[in-house]
Amino acid sequence: MKIAVFGTGYVGLVTGVCFAEIGYNVTCFDIEETKIDTLSQGKCPIFEPGLEEMLRRNLANGRLSFTNDGKAACRNADYFFIAVGTPEKEDGSANLEYLEGAIAEIGNNLNKDAILVIKSTVPVGTNELVKDKLKAIIPRELRVCVVSNPEFLREGSGILDTFHADRIVIGADDQETGRAVARLYEPFDRPILQTDVRSAELIKYAANAFLATKISFINEIANLCEYMGADIGDVAKGIGMDHRIGSQFLNAGIGYGGSCFPKDTKALEKLTESCNYDFKILRSVIEVNSRQKQQLFYKAKELFGSLHGKRVAVLGLAFKPHTDDIREAPAMELIARLLDEQADISVYDPAASGKVSQVFGSRLYYAENADAAIKGADAVFIMTEWPEITEYDLARYRLLMRQPIIFDGRNCYDVAEAEAAGIAYVSVGRKAVNVQVSLKR
Numbered sequence: 516m517k518i519a520v521f522g523t524g525y526v527g528l529v530t531g532v533c534f535a536e537i538g539y540n541v542t543c544f545d546i547e548e549t550k551i552d553t554l555s556q557g558k559c560p561i562f563e564p565g566l567e568e569m570l571r572r573n574l575a576n577g578r579l580s581f582t583n584d585g586k587a588a589c590r591n592a593d594y595f596f597i598a599v600g601t602p603e604k605e606d607g608s609a610n611l612e613y614l615e616g617a618i619a620e621i622g623n624n625l626n627k628d629a630i631l632v633i634k635s636t637v638p639v640g641t642n643e644l645v646k647d648k649l650k651a652i653i654p655r656e657l658r659v660c661v662v663s664n665p666e667f668l669r670e671g672s673g674i675l676d677t678f679h680a681d682r683i684v685i686g687a688d689d690q691e692t693g694r695a696v697a698r699l700y701e702p703f704d705r706p707i708l709q710t711d712v713r714s715a716e717l718i719k720y721a722a723n724a725f726l727a728t729k730i731s732f733i734n735e736i737a738n739l740c741e742y743m744g745a746d747i748g749d750v751a752k753g754i755g756m757d758h759r760i761g762s763q764f765l766n767a768g769i770g771y772g773g774s775c776f777p778k779d780t781k782a783l784e785k786l787t788e789s790c791n792y793d794f795k796i797l798r799s800v801i802e803v804n805s806r807q808k809q810q811l812f813y814k815a816k817e818l819f820g821s822l823h824g825k826r827v828a829v830l831g832l833a834f835k836p837h838t839d840d841i842r843e844a845p846a847m848e849l850i851a852r853l854l855d856e857q858a859d860i861s862v863y864d865p866a867a868s869g870k871v872s873q874v875f876g877s878r879l880y881y882a883e884n885a886d887a888a889i890k891g892a893d894a895v896f897i898m899t900e901w902p903e904i905t906e907y908d909l910a911r912y913r914l915l916m917r918q919p920i921i922f923d924g925r926n927c928y929d930v931a932e933a934e935a936a937g938i939a940y941v942s943v944g945r946k947a948v949n950v951q952v953s954l955k956r
């Protein structure tokens with residue numbers, strides 16, 4: 516049995532590697548030649564602990580291979596897993612051009628009956644369009660069934676999430692095809708939910724929209740805490756202890772980023788237009804997030820008046836720890852604003868500096884470590900809660916900065932400790948100490 520995976524981005528790579536790990540024969544195809552070359556040499560272009568070892572192991576045992584030859588990838592494949600990107604278009608809707616490219620490649624090279632499984636996040640109704648497109652290209656005697664199998668892994672923990680998935684959703688209009696895909700997943704021994712195709716497509720958007728809602732909700736409560744003199748740490752803990760609410764995704768901060776929540780919430784909003792439905796909560800979630808991303812900057816502006824010529828250090832650039840992904844990272848938006856203000860910026864991230872330098876080039880100073888970034892700074896912004904940043908000794912800010920002022924978007928430090936250390940400390944949803952600032956309304 517042969518599995519062909521289309522797309523070797525994060526999802527495609529983790530899917531291919533994990534299927535090989537449980538014993539399947541997997542060929543991964545991508546249109547990017549350099550990516551295929553790198554992967555064929557056992558080098559992982561993505562930062563994730565453990566992924567490169569698993570990649571190498573399965574290359575060596577012959578279960579995993581990479582190619583940019585579409586014909587070779589398709590030949591004799593029983594299952595096609597589509598994991599190409601579905602990025603945001605300018606109007607917020609999902610761009611399906613990569614999906615269309617993959618479908619054309621498969622349609623033109625198919626040589627036997629197969630099952631096509633769509634892992635990419637796609638608007639409701641896309642699987643049906645894919646089915647129609649394929650039907651129009653493939654030889655009449657061949658049969659391809661299309662199945663929706665949305666992916667729920669998180670960046671940085673993709674392998675763990677695959678082997679410990681809360682659920683595997685399989686949407687098929689033909690029960691037998693759905694069961695065939697379910698059997699493929701049996702070795703993972705995780706709960707499987709079989710649904711119709713449209714429900715599976717919507718589950719993906721609904722899950723991301725719900726998680727984004729939880730984040731925007733707690734960020735609004737954090738803002739209320741600042742106005743009302745409460746502490747978001749205690750409030751989040753107090754509500755999260757109710758099992759009906761749950762404690763996860765209640766970390767207030769500088770808004771959600773990454774390659775999924777921002778694009779998928781906007782795509783779902785766009786999708787509601789097609790049925791003329793006003794999804795009021797979702798619209799607010801998006802708005803709240805965009806305002807939240809600006810809060811720390813506004814607080815700094817209020818404090819300094821002008822940031823022109825100020826030495827500013829940004830600690831943490833990735834949209835979250837344990838990844839080098841900077842897509843929609845709050846730090847990127849902050850840096851753009853600081854550059855507009857003509858601040859003098861040094862940055863540090865354990866993994867993402869290389870990617871940031873491809874965007875901002877020599878306009879930033881890329882420090883080797885946190886010490887070098889904050890040395891001589893007038894202000895520090897903490898944007899990603901990497902362990903080495905959350906564990907960074909408070910006393911070093913006093914020692915190394917020109918004046919110890921921290922804008923902490925991830926609530927890394929205890930407020931009382933920052934106060935006792937004589938640091939001007941501004942965090943989210945907690946009282947500012949040794950300084951006075953207010954929120955942007």
Ligand SMILES: NC(=O)c1ccc[n+]([C@@H]2O[C@H](COP(=O)([O-])OP(=O)(O)OC[C@H]3O[C@@H](n4cnc5c(N)ncnc54)[C@H](O)[C@@H]3O)[C@@H](O)[C@H]2O)c1
Pocket residue numbers: 521522523524525526527544545546547550598599600601613614615616617618620634635636637666667668669670774775
């Ligand atoms: N990144 C995540 O954590 C995550 C999690 C769940 C779901 N998703 C969804 O999964 C999909 C893929 O996400 P990603 O982050 O892996 O994307 P990505 O943009 O990192 O990678 C997509 C890959 O597809 C390749 N590609 C484009 N056209 C192709 C074609 N015709 N044939 C073969 N390969 C082609 C690109 O070269 C690229 O390597 C998206 O729909 C995304 O929304 C992503």
Ligand SMILES: O=c1ccn([C@@H]2O[C@H](COP(=O)(O)OP(=O)(O)O[C@H]3O[C@H](CO)[C@@H](O)[C@H](O)[C@H]3O)[C@@H](O)[C@H]2O)c(=O)[nH]1
Pocket residue numbers: 636666667668669670671723726730763764765766767768769770771772773774775776779834835
């Ligand atoms: O309490 C929280 C939790 C997360 N975030 C932020 O939310 C964003 C997304 O975080 P996370 O969900 O951990 O990362 P992703 O890798 O983007 O994963 C999400 O997006 C994927 C792509 O669709 C889905 O598959 C996953 O289930 C879903 O969690 C990041 O900016 C986090 O900083 C918060 O601000 N507060």
